[in-house]
Amino acid sequence: MPALVCVARIGAAHGVRGAVKLWTFTEDPFAVRSYGLLSSKDGKRQFEVATARAAKDHLVATFKGVTTRDEAERLNGIELYVAREKLPATDEGEYYHTDLIGLAAVTMAGDALGRVLAIHNFGAGNIIEIAPPTGATLLLPFTDAVVPEVDIAGGRVVIALPEEIAGEDPSPGRPGEGRDP
Template identity: 35%
Template sequence: MKPDEKIIVGRIVAPHGVRGDLRILPDTDRPEIFKKLKTIYIGEKPYTLKSARPHKNVYILHVEGVDDRNTAETLVSKIVEVPFSELPKRPEGTYYYFQLIGLAVVTEDGTKVGTLKEIMETGANNVYVIEGEDHKEILIPAIPSCVLSTDIDAGRMTVRLPEWE
């Protein structure tokens, strides 16, 4: 992934108040990243992020240059993006969802299982939805005994299929 490649992190759903705050519906599994960002892109235009705070199921952002409700309303429905290089670094061995979606999934012996197409969040652990070669869905729990390795650079995840597969 190129450092300047932009990643969608949310969408503006409404203004908030009269001072130009924006309600952002996060499109990330870690919306707390908004608190660490300095610049966001709204409709290809960069904005300096002045503040970010959670509010119910959205984040309230205030950006430089948007200081009233009328200006904020013009940004409703626009996507919010961040250059990949500006995302907070993940701890070793952990990844952003967008880095995992699309990976080729293979077994320990190299047999192709399919392509990771979705990540379901459950109460206990995430579940990876793999689209098999025959377009059948295969569900794999995202736990160390099933997910043996992930190589983002090679575009591959190695798994041990659960016995029920």
């Protein structure tokens, strides 16, 4: 099965003729029109954008075969995917999340940390989530300082672990840390 990339999410119905709000995750919001058929994550449903126009922070779009508000309302929340190979090549230092998922994560010294589980963005920048063989996942800033090397062809990312991770409790008993002398 080819790698899929989420390019848009359908929002609420807009008007009475089958239009929906459409949030796109592409550099050019109108690029969703050029990918041909878009599919749901499970591949069971396919959609073709018939029209699209810009709105405040999204597009207002119609899909072929969707002509009523009731039909449009049933689409709310569906994420739309396209096969990775249909997308344009990335520039140096840019990556599609799907290209990073599953890569080995290693330290600067080459020691294994785990595998890249996901890339998140909660509004303050990208976060790389690494699943170690055991224990809790690591959430680290996806910055050049913390991830100095991404080697997709080699199947790995190099992680420069920060000296201290916010929220960690210092070990009791170390002089000057965690307790008063």
